[in-house]
Amino acid sequence: MRKVNLFYLISMVLFGMMIAVSCTKEGPAGPAGADGTDGEDGIDGQDGTATCIECHDDSQVLFARTIQWEHSTHATGGNFERNEGECAICHTSQGFLGNLDGSYNYEEDGAFISNPNPPNCYTCHMIHDTYTTDDLAFTVTGPVELRNTGGATFDFGNGSLCASCHQGRTVDPFPEVGGDDIEVTSSRYGVHHGPQANTLAGMGLFEPGTGYTDHPHKTGIANGCVTCHMAEPFGQQAGGHTMNISYVYHGSTEVNVAGCTDCHTDPDGLIENTEELQAEIQALLDELKGHLDAAGITEEGSDSSIPGTYSAEVAGACLNYKAITEDRSLGVHNPSYIKKVLQNTIALFSE
Numbered sequence: 001m002r003k004v005n006l007f008y009l010i011s012m013v014l015f016g017m018m019i020a021v022s023c024t025k026e027g028p029a030g031p032a033g034a035d036g037t038d039g040e041d042g043i044d045g046q047d048g049t050a051t052c053i054e055c056h057d058d059s060q061v062l063f064a065r066t067i068q069w070e071h072s073t074h075a076t077g078g079n080f081e082r083n084e085g086e087c088a089i090c091h092t093s094q095g096f097l098g099n100l101d102g103s104y105n106y107e108e109d110g111a112f113i114s115n116p117n118p119p120n121c122y123t124c125h126m127i128h129d130t131y132t133t134d135d136l137a138f139t140v141t142g143p144v145e146l147r148n149t150g151g152a153t154f155d156f157g158n159g160s161l162c163a164s165c166h167q168g169r170t171v172d173p174f175p176e177v178g179g180d181d182i183e184v185t186s187s188r189y190g191v192h193h194g195p196q197a198n199t200l201a202g203m204g205l206f207e208p209g210t211g212y213t214d215h216p217h218k219t220g221i222a223n224g225c226v227t228c229h230m231a232e233p234f235g236q237q238a239g240g241h242t243m244n245i246s247y248v249y250h251g252s253t254e255v256n257v258a259g260c261t262d263c264h265t266d267p268d269g270l271i272e273n274t275e276e277l278q279a280e281i282q283a284l285l286d287e288l289k290g291h292l293d294a295a296g297i298t299e300e301g302s303d304s305s306i307p308g309t310y311s312a313e314v315a316g317a318c319l320n321y322k323a324i325t326e327d328r329s330l331g332v333h334n335p336s337y338i339k340k341v342l343q344n345t346i347a348l349f350s351e
């Protein structure tokens with residue numbers, strides 16, 4: 001009897017399986033085909049940092065802007081802790097951008113900005129959006145709607161960015177000549193600090209009487225605020241991204257006229273005219289303040305309003321006094337308009 005070899009048996013089974021698997025009906029191989037045409041060379045990929053270098057290069061441009069900004073009140077003012085509700089849309093960078101794109105609704109209960117930043121590069125420019133120089137574009141362009149004007153707009157050119165924050169807050173009801181009495185409920189009655197867009201455009205103040213004209217500072221300066229405030233910088237004190245007008249040099253305060261001299265060709269004469277105008281406006285403000293104190297809406301020595309019910313004229317006069325004081329250009333933003341507003345407001349008290 002033949003002994004069954006286990007190894008032989010397994011080998012035979014495996015062999016049978018291999019035949020079963022490979023048993024397809026193929027004919028003999030045909031002749032080789034012609035060579036295909038060469039493919040095109042691929043295009044080299046872009047260097048991942050090529051566009052970064054358009055800004056992050058060794059020209060020191062970003063550094064100059066950064067050091068100017070670091071010394072601006074935007075960076076140092078500290079009021080970005082006003083990061084709640086409506087305050088946050090002008091006082092914090094994230095609130096400003098969130099209000100623009102709708103992601104921050106300041107009217108919602110408890111709305112606030114966590115980890116707030118003050119106005120900075122990302123607030124005004126589209127930094128790190130596309131990572132190209134296109135990102136120097138502004139976050140706001142075109143005409144800006146001004147509060148307290150019934151929806152009117154004004155185009156400040158590049159200054160529209162500034163006007164989005166540097167404008168009066170809503171006062172409701174807004175006083176109107178001959179209108180209803182106004183209840184003043186707070187010592188802070190008025191349009192708030194920073195109504196420079198209103199004075200420059202001559203829009204959104206209380207306007208008694210007639211005789212208002214458009215000054216060339218409104219109609220002739222295409223980029224508004226930017227032309228005067230962001231002119232050739234004086235170190236880290238004025239111009240450029242410091243956005244300041246004046247600087248201290250050898251102990252005296254000087255006006256950075258770099259933004260004015262395209263139009264006002266005599267710098268010394270300009271400074272003299274500016275000081276004269278500012279003194280005249282200050283005198284008008286003092287005169288108006290006397291009337292407000294007499295009417296009881298303010299007290300001597302304080303600009304705080306005293307809560308109570310006042311005629312529209314007295315409330316409007318107080319609003320104008322505060323707005324023109326807080327504008328802080330003492331007339332320069334719109335010389336003829338600001339002077340007229342004050343004269344006409346004062347005239348209300350002699351009628």
Ligand code: HEC
Nearest residue numbers: 049051052054055056062066121127128131132133135136
């Ligand atoms: C439009 C100009 C611009 C371009 C293009 C650009 N950056 Fe920036 N970058 C800035 C500005 C402005 C800042 C903030 C100010 C600063 O810190 O100097 C900044 C900051 C930075 C910082 C510091 C950290 C931070 O976020 O503040 C890094 C890192 C950086 N950029 C990397 C890059 C890289 C990587 C690219 C390309 C993929 C790039 N940037 C493209 C303008 C630019």
Ligand code: HEC
Nearest residue numbers: 073077078079080090091096119161162165225229243244
């Ligand atoms: C996001 C809102 C916002 C924008 C946009 C903005 N500002 Fe301001 N600006 C402020 C706030 C808020 C302050 C006060 C900061 C503080 O006290 O913390 C201020 C302060 C200033 C000051 C300093 C005033 C002082 O007391 O020293 C100047 C000047 C100024 N801004 C000019 C400009 C100009 C010019 C532009 C446009 C190029 C501009 N701002 C754009 C909100 C803004």
Ligand code: HEC
Nearest residue numbers: 079082086087090091164165166167168169192193194326
């Ligand atoms: C429409 C924009 C806007 C809103 C809303 C706003 N502010 Fe301001 N605020 C400004 C600007 C602009 C300045 C700086 C004005 C300047 O320097 O001439 C400022 C300045 C201030 C200052 C500094 C005043 C000083 O004398 O130095 C305080 C404090 C302040 N705001 C508080 C608030 C509070 C609190 C709220 C919310 C209840 C608020 N702001 C809402 C635009 C705004």
Ligand code: HEC
Nearest residue numbers: 061062065066069119120121123124125136158226230241
């Ligand atoms: C309050 C708004 C504001 C802030 C904050 C701001 N910029 Fe600007 N930036 C402007 C405006 C407006 C101009 C145009 C100035 C002009 O027309 O003379 C400008 C111009 C520039 C330019 C020149 C662009 C060009 O095409 O020549 C650079 C670079 C720049 N900014 C970088 C920065 C950096 C970096 C920061 C932060 C450190 C910054 N900016 C913060 C408003 C701002």
Ligand code: HEC
Nearest residue numbers: 159162166196197200217224225228244245246328329332
């Ligand atoms: C015609 C040039 C001119 C234009 C345009 C202009 N400003 Fe001024 N601004 C001035 C002068 C001059 C002062 C007073 C500076 C002083 O007396 O120290 C001033 C004062 C200010 C102040 C008070 C703080 C400071 O720096 O003295 C702020 C804030 C301000 N302007 C913001 C703006 C804003 C925002 C705009 C645009 C809506 C604007 N300005 C448009 C020339 C201008």
Ligand code: HEC
Nearest residue numbers: 216217220221227228257259260263264273274277332335
């Ligand atoms: C785009 C041109 C232009 C620019 C820029 C400009 N101004 Fe004027 N400014 C005028 C014109 C035009 C008048 C009206 C004619 C006049 O009074 O000289 C005027 C009038 C004035 C007046 C009133 C003079 C008076 O006696 O009533 C003052 C003050 C003044 N400007 C200051 C400045 C200052 C300060 C700057 C720069 C920070 C400046 N202006 C920038 C065009 C300009």
